[in-house]
Amino acid sequence: MKRSEVKKAQERTAELFARAGIVLTEEERGRIEVAGFGLGRLEEQGLELITYVNTDRYCAKELALFPGQTCPEHLHPPVNGEPGKMETFRCRWGTVYLYVVGERAGEIRAAVPAGSEAWYTVFREIVLGPGEQYTIPPGTKHWFQGGPEGAIVSEFSSTSRDEFDVFTDPSIVRIPVIEEDE
Amino acid sequence: MKRSEVKKAQERTAELFARAGIVLTEEERGRIEVAGFGLGRLEEQGLELITYVNTDRYCAKELALFPGQTCPEHLHPPVNGEPGKMETFRCRWGTVYLYVVGERAGEIRAAVPAGSEAWYTVFREIVLGPGEQYTIPPGTKHWFQGGPEGAIVSEFSSTSRDEFDVFTDPSIVRIPVIEEDE
Numbered sequence: 001m002k003r004s005e006v007k008k009a010q011e012r013t014a015e016l017f018a019r020a021g022i023v024l025t026e027e028e029r030g031r032i033e034v035a036g037f038g039l040g041r042l043e044e045q046g047l048e049l050i051t052y053v054n055t056d057r058y059c060a061k062e063l064a065l066f067p068g069q070t071c072p073e074h075l076h077p078p079v080n081g082e083p084g085k086m087e088t089f090r091c092r093w094g095t096v097y098l099y100v101v102g103e104r105a106g107e108i109r110a111a112v113p114a115g116s117e118a119w120y121t122v123f124r125e126i127v128l129g130p131g132e133q134y135t136i137p138p139g140t141k142h143w144f145q146g147g148p149e150g151a152i153v154s155e156f157s158s159t160s161r162d163e164f165d166v167f168t169d170p171s172i173v174r175i176p177v178i179e180e181d182e
Numbered sequence: 183m184k185r186s187e188v189k190k191a192q193e194r195t196a197e198l199f200a201r202a203g204i205v206l207t208e209e210e211r212g213r214i215e216v217a218g219f220g221l222g223r224l225e226e227q228g229l230e231l232i233t234y235v236n237t238d239r240y241c242a243k244e245l246a247l248f249p250g251q252t253c254p255e256h257l258h259p260p261v262n263g264e265p266g267k268m269e270t271f272r273c274r275w276g277t278v279y280l281y282v283v284g285e286r287a288g289e290i291r292a293a294v295p296a297g298s299e300a301w302y303t304v305f306r307e308i309v310l311g312p313g314e315q316y317t318i319p320p321g322t323k324h325w326f327q328g329g330p331e332g333a334i335v336s337e338f339s340s341t342s343r344d345e346f347d348v349f350t351d352p353s354i355v356r357i358p359v360i361e362e363d364e
């Protein structure tokens with residue numbers, strides 16, 4: 001991703017956080033992570049986040065999804081003999097459509113990103129509005145999409161080791177590579 | 183504490199959360215914990231909180247402090263061979279005065295609760311405004327007080343086992359006992 005694109009997405013994310021009443025320091029606004037997953041379609045498949053704290057015991061992040069933006073299907077495998085990352089998503093603002101392993105109940109509300117249908121395989125739907133939350137067990141596939149206004153989601157979890165995440169789409173690169181263009 | 187006092191404090195806490203833009207479900211509003219620490223002086227020494235999630239790996243809570251209200255000095259000891267609870271306090275709204283082990287730098291901003299001076303022994307001051315945070319190492323004493331408007335603080339931590347907390351004031355009872363008066 002180009003530096004200019006990262007900066008634009010950071011500004012848009014800071015605006016979403018502000019609208020949701022989430023205050024970041026200036027230092028934090030400058031290190032908002034923009035994850036395009038190496039797919040080159042940030043608006044469609046991407047995620048913006050700030051990591052508040054990540055120790056060897058717990059982690060907390062604030063996630064932002066633009067309207068209709070999808071965080072692609074993945075799971076958190078065991079690392080160094082510890083069970084995979086366990087995650088609680090608490091919606092703070094907007095709506096998030098979350099999909100986990102389990103029975104599909106008819107039509108889903110999210111639109112699977114066109115051209116990537118093969119990499120979306122779990123469809124048990126959980127819709128979270130402000131104040132609603134869901135905990136994803138370790139080692140199980142999940143993906144999620146922002147609703148019509150987007151979403152702000154607090155993530156409470158065990159230690160994050162993003163570099164070990166397993167994405168269903170084999171072309172995904174989790175750790176962003178930024179190309180300096182300015 | 184009387185049920186009627188608990189209910190009043192729950193309503194006041196729900197108002198503080200709403201003012202800070204923190205959305206709770208109705209179920210959550212009904213189980214806001216009101217901790218008076220058995221001292222009978224909630225306005226002065228007390229804490230209101232909602233536990234979002236507490237698993238064997240991590241915990242997340244939202245804390246509320248009324249203006250000038252103090253959470254008394256305590257520490258989190260090792261439990262079952264695990265190091266004590268590690269806590270990150272992130273101020274979301276208002277101001278919180280936090281005191282931890284370390285060198286005191288002159289006058290402090292908080293007022294130590296009158297009559298309880300003997301039970302406040304650490305005075306390294308950290309002032310947190312919205313978006314600012316601090317991580318308290320396991321097993322170290324700390325206490326904190328709401329500023330002139332009160333404070334809302336997100337607590338990210340390792341697993342909570344409140345019943346093991348060690349308070350400096352030996353008369354403190356951590357787990358609330360509620361007397362039904364209505």
Ligand SMILES: [Zn+2]
Nearest residue numbers: 074076087142
């Ligand atoms: Zn995940």
Ligand SMILES: [Zn+2]
Nearest residue numbers: 256258269324
């Ligand atoms: Zn504590």
